[in-house]
Amino acid sequence: xxxxxxxxxxxxxxxxxxxxxxxxxxxxxxxxxxxxxxxxxxxxxxxxxxxxxxxxxxxxxxxxxxxxxxxxxxxxxxxxxxxxxxxxxxxxxxxxxxxxxxxxxxxxxxxxxxxxxxxxxxxxxxxxxxxxxxxxxxxxxxxxxxxxxxxxxxxxxxxxxxxxxxxxxxxxxxxxxxxxxxxxxxxxxxxxxxxxxxxxxxxxxxxxxxxxxxxxxxxxxxxxxxxxxxxxxxxxxxxxxxxxxxxxxxxxxxxxxxxxxxxxxxxxxxxxxxxxxxxxxxxxxxxxxxxxxxxxxxxxxxxxxxxxxxxxxxxxxxxx
Numbered sequence: 485x486x487x488x489x490x491x492x493x494x495x496x497x498x499x500x501x502x503x504x505x506x507x508x509x510x511x512x513x514x515x516x517x518x519x520x521x522x523x524x525x526x527x528x529x530x531x532x533x534x535x536x537x538x539x540x541x542x543x544x545x546x547x548x549x550x551x552x553x554x555x556x557x558x559x560x561x562x563x564x565x566x567x568x569x570x571x572x573x574x575x576x577x578x579x580x581x582x583x584x585x586x587x588x589x590x591x592x593x594x595x596x597x598x599x600x601x602x603x604x605x606x607x608x609x610x611x612x613x614x615x616x617x618x619x620x621x622x623x624x625x626x627x628x629x630x631x632x633x634x635x636x637x638x639x640x641x642x643x644x645x646x647x648x649x650x651x652x653x654x655x656x657x658x659x660x661x662x663x664x665x666x667x668x669x670x671x672x673x674x675x676x677x678x679x680x681x682x683x684x685x686x687x688x689x690x691x692x693x694x695x696x697x698x699x700x701x702x703x704x705x706x707x708x709x710x711x712x713x714x715x716x717x718x719x720x721x722x723x724x725x726x727x728x729x730x731x732x733x734x735x736x737x738x739x740x741x742x743x744x745x746x747x748x749x750x751x752x753x754x755x756x757x758x759x760x761x762x763x764x765x766x767x768x769x770x771x772x773x774x775x776x777x778x779x780x781x782x783x784x785x786x787x788x789x790x791x792x793x794x795x796x797x798x799x800x801x802x803x804x
Contacts, residue, residue: 488537493529494566496587502753506734510746512797514741515630517755523723524555526755527694528562529720535571547690548577549709551697556582559696564682580705581665582685583671587682587708594679595671598652599638601661608662613617620653621646634666638674669704676711676779687716696722703737710747711800720748 488508493499499507503522506515517523522584527548534540556577564572578586588759591601598726608616610627617625617633633650641648654662663671676683693713701709713720726741738745745752 485538486528486536488533488539491533491537492533493766497529498522498526499526499529500610500756502755503529504755506530509751510719512720512753513722514745514748514750515721515755516725516741516752518581518725519728521755523755524559524696524727525560527696527721527723528566530564530694531563531575531653534692535567535574540574541572541684544691545574545576545689546584546692546694547581548694549583550577550697551580551700552715553579553582555696558589559694563737570573580701580708581669584665584669584708587672587675587686588668591675591679591682592671594675595681599655599671601655601663602670605661605663613654613664616653617650631666634664634670636670638670639677645772669708673704673708673711676708683712686712687718691718693718693720695720695724698740699706699726700724700736702761704736705742712745720744720749720750 492607502515503526506513506526515523515526531548534546541545548556548559550557550559560572560575563577564639567575588601589603592603595601601758607614610630612626613630617630636647636651641651651667654664654667670779676686693709695709722739724746738741741752744750
């Protein structure tokens with residue numbers, strides 16, 4: 485344990501001024517940065533700072549939510565290497581799907597009986613969903629028909645609707661309960677919307693929340709996060725890059741940064757350094773950023789690497 489003024493980043497890392505602001509702030513914050521800027525490393529260093537200075541003492545935890553499993557494992561490993569296994573055990577790193585599953589597995593008993601899964605359930609395959617649909621409606625559906633029945637607001641579901649009938653077959657089949665991650669997320673959202681005690685438990689356990697790859701967050705995932713932490717005492721750090729928003733086809737919310745900064749009153753900062761790309765590649769990135777985004781500071785990308793890498797005109801490549 486050390487004083488806040490004594491803390492320094494591990495591994496001899498030198499933080500740029502905006503990274504320091506993101507780590508030391510006691511406000512909700514959005515960190516935007518391009519590839520190679522060290523967004524995940526920033527979260528690992530911030531976890532180290534919170535643990536080592538006693539700002540997040542036991543038994544409290546830090547919750548880190550990532551879009552992909554490998555990203556969740558990566559940041560967990562980084563934190564454990566910096567603070568040790570004992571402190572690292574209080575760094576709870578999950579994907580959004582795993583976080584929703586955690587809520588359902590622990591609090592499913594608060595659900596209404598007609599929406600309550602059995603405690604032992606299986607994650608269904610597409611073929612299983614198709615078979616259940618055939619059993620419920622006596623004909624073979626296309627894939628979109630099945631997906632549409634799963635995407636329903638459980639607060640407004642009509643007991644006479646096909647959505648309700650299909651959910652009942654999935655939840656309370658003759659032998660097993662089958663759930664999809666879509667269903668798990670919607671059940672988790674229903675739980676935290678309707679049970680203030682569950683919200684209190686989650687907020688009390690996690691005074692600090694990190695959101696990695698924030699640009700890929702879907703509307704449903706953001707709804708779960710917002711219901712859990714909006715107007716709470718938990719401090720949120722979100723990192724991402726709207727130029728890497730490649731999951732719009734899978735439901736990523738293209739307005740996610742604006743929603744978050746507005747609703748959580750978050751400060752927005754940009755990381756300027758690029759620690760990965762060769763200098764000439766960085767120069768090209770800088771020119772492209774200046775052309776496509778007027779809000780980006782022309783000095784947003786800096787690189788301390790050697791003058792390496794080649795940038796060729798497309799016409800030159802075609803001639804070869």
